[in-house]
Amino acid sequence: MGKKFFIKTFGCQMNFNDSERIRGILRTLGYEPTDRWEEADLILLNTCTIREKPDQKVLSHIGEYKKIKEKNPNALIAVSGCLAQRAGWELVQKAPAIDIMFSSFNMHQLPELINQAQAGYKAVAILDAPPEDEDKVWDFPVERDNPFCAYVTIIKGCDKNCTYCVVPRTRGKERSRSLESILDEVRKLVDDGVREVHLLGQNVTAWGKDLEKPIPFSELLYEVSKIEGVERIRFTTGHPIDLTDDIIEAMADIPQVCNALHLPFQAGSNRILELMDRKYTKEFYLERISKLKETVPDIALSTDIIVGFPTETEEDFEHTLDVVRQVEFEQIFSFKFSPRPGTPAENMEGQVPDEVKTQRMSRLLELQKAIMSKLAKRYEGTVQEVLVEEIKEDRKAVGRTTTNRWATFTADPSLLGKIVKVKVQKATPFNLECELLEVVR
Numbered sequence: 315m316g317k318k319f320f321i322k323t324f325g326c327q328m329n330f331n332d333s334e335r336i337r338g339i340l341r342t343l344g345y346e347p348t349d350r351w352e353e354a355d356l357i358l359l360n361t362c363t364i365r366e367k368p369d370q371k372v373l374s375h376i377g378e379y380k381k382i383k384e385k386n387p388n389a390l391i392a393v394s395g396c397l398a399q400r401a402g403w404e405l406v407q408k409a410p411a412i413d414i415m416f417s418s419f420n421m422h423q424l425p426e427l428i429n430q431a432q433a434g435y436k437a438v439a440i441l442d443a444p445p446e447d448e449d450k451v452w453d454f455p456v457e458r459d460n461p462f463c464a465y466v467t468i469i470k471g472c473d474k475n476c477t478y479c480v481v482p483r484t485r486g487k488e489r490s491r492s493l494e495s496i497l498d499e500v501r502k503l504v505d506d507g508v509r510e511v512h513l514l515g516q517n518v519t520a521w522g523k524d525l526e527k528p529i530p531f532s533e534l535l536y537e538v539s540k541i542e543g544v545e546r547i548r549f550t551t552g553h554p555i556d557l558t559d560d561i562i563e564a565m566a567d568i569p570q571v572c573n574a575l576h577l578p579f580q581a582g583s584n585r586i587l588e589l590m591d592r593k594y595t596k597e598f599y600l601e602r603i604s605k606l607k608e609t610v611p612d613i614a615l616s617t618d619i620i621v622g623f624p625t626e627t628e629e630d631f632e633h634t635l636d637v638v639r640q641v642e643f644e645q646i647f648s649f650k651f652s653p654r655p656g657t658p659a660e661n662m663e664g665q666v667p668d669e670v671k672t673q674r675m676s677r678l679l680e681l682q683k684a685i686m687s688k689l690a691k692r693y694e695g696t697v698q699e700v701l702v703e704e705i706k707e708d709r710k711a712v713g714r715t716t717t718n719r720w721a722t723f724t725a726d727p728s729l730l731g732k733i734v735k736v737k738v739q740k741a742t743p744f745n746l747e748c749e750l751l752e753v754v755r
Contacts, residue, residue: 319345320354322375325362327550328514329395331456331465332418333360336394338455339424347457351379356390356428358414361397363480365652372397373409380411390414390431394421396484400655402440413437418470418485419444422451444470444486452495462703462731463546464508468496468534469515474553476580477591477658478620478651481516490521493529497537504543509731510701511538512548519552519561531556532564539568545733545755546701546716547571551578551618554594557602566609573610574644574718577602578618582633586623589662596633603641614717616645621678622671623651625664631674638681644689644717646682650675686743693719693741699754700736702729715746723748 319340323333336358337347351357357379362368372393382389392414398405399417406412413431415438416423423439430437458464471486472479500511513534515521522529538547547570554577565571577599581587584595606613619634638646650671653660700713700721711725713734722745723736733755736748 317345317355318348318353319356319358320348320351321358321360322351323360324368324371325360325364325396327465327512328418328467328516329360329362330459331467331514332395332421334456334458334465335451335454336360336421336424337457339421341457342454343425343428352382354382354389355386356392357382358392358394361393361395363395363397363400363484363654365649365654367652369397369401376409376411380409383411388432390428392416392424392427392431394418396480399440399484400480403438406436406438415440417441419448422447422454444489448489449491449495452491452499458508460703461507462701463510463512464503465512465514466496466499466503467491467514469518469521472516473520474517474593475591477589477662478623478654480654480657483656485516488517488520488524490524492525493522493534493537496534497541500538500541500544504541507731509543509733510546510548511544512550513538514550516551517553517556518549519556519558530558530560532558532560535561535564535568535571539570544570548574548718550576552576554579554592554599554602557606559605562605562609565606565613566611572716572718573612574614574616574716575606575610576616576618577606579637580618580620581623581626581630582635582637583626583630584633586626586630586633589625590620590623590659596637600637600640612717614644614719615641616718617641617643617647619646619648619678620651621648621675622666622668624659624662624666626651626666635678635681638678638685642685642689643682644686644719646678648675648678648682683743690741690743690746693738693746696738697751698736698738698746698748699733700748701733702731705730711750719746720744721746721748723750725750729753 361372390413394416398415414427419441427437469490471488472481473488519531521531579599582596698715702711702713704712705727734753735751738746740747
């Protein structure tokens, strides 16, 4: 019997893509996946540290997973990702059951780390900066969750240094992957049946600026679209400063680029934005949104918002609500400010009481609920293109529109992986109930 592995992933799409690559690495070592951690020989937690809550969850899970060593003393517990990079040996001291630790810098060293752990050593490899051979990770296969939609990491790290954020510390400076390497992976994905490509980066629209011969991100979009078989292109997450006119125009010009965009604004108050060191104003953000809506027909927008940043007043928060009202986001990801160790915002004066954050969050979510209900009604009676990602036993097909809305309808299993046209019969904030019209391709 081969050895088995179990992976628990926290955080963003970058982490989920890293987990897909880790699965590929473990497969090359002869490991097989299992959905039950109790029967694993290797348990790996791929972590996030953007807020305090995920940190606590990781420690809780390790406390549960260490029980495996009672029946399988040779079982290994590994921790990877951003919490591993930020906490290092401090985390091992809190959770001695950890056998292996590494970050996104050195995923490619996992085979060597497993060998060290099996020899009885604590295999902790946390680096101050990415190693020279970091790009070796692209040589390993990726085992995806979705056969038709694939994440492709194109840039790592971030140079923005927002005062609340640990990403520059945990992911390092921006490092763009070469154009050739990206296009080579996309070609292989298409050959494997992938129809939708999702380009990823902590600051995805900054891709290409640090290459020896700089290339604009918009040019990458054109190059990916030229690959035969690429039906859809998405990208996440960009910074408003880097959303230049040429990118917006490329989104409108390239048929494969989906009319959906995630663009964090974090706060509506210019005073708070300055304290966050976001380097733009409320007016600049709204101008970018106006340009998007004017250039890309029926674009669907989503965003990130931090509630209760230090010194945030009621007037500051009203500016945030004003942006939400003006833009009408299809989806928001909102978080109460959580001080992160080592960031400038951690020790800022004027920390907002938790009860105030909770009250403001409730008001924000109530506003967003009304907006989502209003936007949903706009879909009723419209015709949408959907990529069929799953067909369940009752012949219920599940897929997403180009605006990233989930849609369900009755379909034959032969339509799995096809792009179809559907008519929306009923729309709710979280699903479109549709009728199948025709197969597009």
